[in-house]
Amino acid sequence: GAVVSQHPSRVICKSGTSVKIECRSLDFQATTMFWYRQFPKQSLMLMATSNEGSKATYEQGVEKDKFLINHASLTLSTLTVTSAHPEDSSFYICSARDSGGGSTDTQYFGPGTRLTVL
C-alpha cells in the first residue's frame, strides 16, 4: 500500500519552456502533498505544501509564479516549472500524506523527476 507515482521520471527541456510534473497517490487519498527539490548530496528542500482544493503554501524563497502547483483532486497534484532556466535543473520529488493515516506525518514519496534544462 501507500504507493505514489511521479511522471515523468526524467525530462530534458530547452531554456524558456515549461515542464509539468505529475504526482499521484495510487491507493490512498491525499489531501496534502508536498513538493521537494534535492541537489546532489544535500537534504530534501521543501518547496511547497499542496492542499486539495486550495492554494498551495510556498516556502520562503520559492517563487509561486514560477513553480505553479495544482492539487485538483485527492489523488493528483501537479508542479509546473514555468520558463525553465538551467539553474532549475534538479531532482524534484513529491510526497503525499495519507489522509486516513491518523495524526502522524508519515509521507510517502514518489520516485522523483530528474529535470535538466539546457
Add this chain to the structure above:
Amino acid sequence: SQKIEQNSEALNIQEGKTATLTCNYTNYSPAYLQWYRQDPGRGPVFLLLIRENEKEKRKERLKVTFDTTLKQSLFHITASQPADSATYLCALTKGNYQLIWGAGTKLIIKP
C-alpha cells in the same frame, strides 16, 4: 532555529555486523521522529516512526531509539547486508504535516 544533524561522513560496515546511525536535533521537541531510506536517484522510502513517549521501536532487523533528553535518535540495522547500503534520513515533525529533514548518512555494507 530547528536543526537536525546526521553524520555527513559515509559509514562503512562489514556485512553481518550491526550498523548504527545517529540523528541529533536542537531547538526542538518533536512529537515523533521518522527514519527513511533513500537510494540514488530515487525518492525516500519510509521505514519507521517513533513517538516521544516510546523509547524503542523495532521492525524486523531495524531498531530505532528516541532519547528526548539527549535529543537524539539512533537507528540500528542488525545482521547488515550489502542490500542495506543506501542513504538514511531522519525527519522530525515541524507541524502542519511538514517534516524537517536531516541531510542523511550514507551507509555502505561491505561483503
